[in-house]
Amino acid sequence: MIASSDHPVHELIARRWSPYSFAQRPVADEDLRSLFEAARWAPSSYNEQPWSYLVATQADDENFERVLSCLVETNQLWAKRAPVLALGITRTLFKRNDKPNRAAMHDLGLASAGLVLEATARGLCVHQMIGIEPEKARRLFAIPKEHEALTGIAIGYPGEDPGLAADIRQRDAKRSGRRPISEFVFGARWGSVSTHVA
Numbered sequence: 129m130i131a132s133s134d135h136p137v138h139e140l141i142a143r144r145w146s147p148y149s150f151a152q153r154p155v156a157d158e159d160l161r162s163l164f165e166a167a168r169w170a171p172s173s174y175n176e177q178p179w180s181y182l183v184a185t186q187a188d189d190e191n192f193e194r195v196l197s198c199l200v201e202t203n204q205l206w207a208k209r210a211p212v213l214a215l216g217i218t219r220t221l222f223k224r225n226d227k228p229n230r231a232a233m234h235d236l237g238l239a240s241a242g243l244v245l246e247a248t249a250r251g252l253c254v255h256q257m258i259g260i261e262p263e264k265a266r267r268l269f270a271i272p273k274e275h276e277a278l279t280g281i282a283i284g285y286p287g288e289d290p291g292l293a294a295d296i297r298q299r300d301a302k303r304s305g306r307r308p309i310s311e312f313v314f315g316a317r318w319g320s321v322s323t324h325v326a
Contacts, residue, residue, distance in 0.1 A: 151287025166246035170239040173231035178219040200259040210282035
């Protein structure tokens with residue numbers, strides 16, 4: 129699927145898609161290394177790089193089931209069929225002074241955006257989820273107290289999954305729309321469209 133953008137964007141952005149249905153095809157470790165290498169090079173506040181990921185593939189049954197169990201039930205229904213699952217985790221305090229890092233979630237988002245674009249370039253798709261159980265993840269994976277599991281991530285090749293429930297397949301068939309930039313890029317005051325994008 130290709131997004132229908134109002135203004136020209138890079139092909140990787142137009143091709144990026146978050147499916148519920150994945151082909152039953154494993155993702156090579158070589159590709160996974162490149163995805164996380166892309167995340168590694170994201171910019172971050174004070175170069176703290178406050179992100180971490182817990183990752184498991186279906187070939188690693190035990191860890192895959194543990195990651196899967198940290199997703200809310202509605203996400204487990206479809207994510208259990210993805211070849212790779214991960215949890216995105218932030219370090220909530222700066223290493224440099226142990227003060228709260230207000231940019232930590234933003235920086236995890238930037239790292240994950242790099243991962244998503246690298247995945248898209250390799251013909252893979254990524255579906256990120258906020259629907260996780262952070263405290264369960266903390267218990268199961270011994271996540272330190274200054275870190276917080278924030279997102280679930282499913283990675284794989286797009287494809288028809290006949291085992292997917294009909295309502296989820298139907299949801300998967302639609303491309304999500306986007307608000308026009310005039311609704312979120314402001315100029316002189318809040319709610320006043322910037323003249324640069326009008």
